[in-house]
Amino acid sequence: MGPAFVGLMARNSWASRKDSPAPARASRPNMAGGPSDDRRSQHCMYGGDWRPSKSIIVSSSVVRLTQTYWAIVHMLSRPFRNISAGVIGLSTAVRLQQDGYNVAIVAKDFPSPFEAVDAKASINYTSQWGGAHNRWVIPANETEERDHAMALVTFQQMESLNKSNPEAGITFMPGIEYLENPPAQYRSLTEEKAKSLGLVEFRRLKPSEFPDDKVKWGCEYWTWCVNPMIYCSFLLRRFSWNGGKVFRREISNPREGFTIKGLADVRAVINCSGVGFGDKDSFITRGQTCAVANYSPATVTRQNADGSWSFCVPRNFDGGTIVGGTKEPDNWDP
Structure with a gap:
């Protein structure tokens, strides 16, 4: 699947008025196309047929866009709560509104224009x-x-949203990859196999x-x-115009x-606050x-022989291009 938001991590948790056993965890999808690391399991899956009543609080922050639909679907199965206004919290709030919940x-923190954002104040x-x-990971x-299945759903969602709301900040374009040390599943990838995996063109x-x-x-x-x-601001506007309440x-x-x-009469709170709720893992x-x-004109990703990655990601709508990048786990130094 690859990260929809380079360097972002999804995290969801839940709580209800009554003490309940913790739900089972699934491992976190792989970041930046590197090897999966079960130590970084951060997603909570929910079972059962419970549905929350009409008043729900959403609060979110740190997430990967490719998991938005999965998080929304599975969050609806038990009493839970959510905290923050990142892309997963905004997406969750909008989706719950669509299903008739208050x-x-x-x-x-909330979305802010690129020109006015305070980088130091908004570092978290x-x-x-x-x-x-979106970068496909074979x-x-x-x-x-599992990650790839979620990425396919997200692809369809983004394609549909781009058609219905071109102002949402989504752009479809070619994705180009250069690998210096391609894994076996890439070396054996044929156009027929890629088509069966849902890769377009x-x-x-x-x-x-x-x-x-150097590229092989x-x-x-x-x-x-x-x-x-643009996308986060679009979600916040949609949420507000549909009657959602916002508390900073x-x-x-x-x-x-x-x-x-x-x-x-708040019945459930959905926690999407990333590292903000004290989970030691x-x-x-x-x-x-x-x-x-x-x-x-394209988003380009390169895998270097030493295991590092470089990429350029266009931000259309006069947003320039993001060039990167680095990845340092457990480094809190700003």
């Missing part, structure tokens, strides 16, 4: 710092197969199309990029969501990218 968002609000793009194990690149002789494998396919500042505040415990002044990954004014 929803409120409680968050410290990662959604707007993403590239962001599945080689069960976890990656896939083709293998010829060696003459490689940028240099390359491909091109049709994919999407999104300008996250910082909370120390998700259970505070049940006692927000001005909200009555959840950790930050520091990354660095550069936004340039140059336009790129």
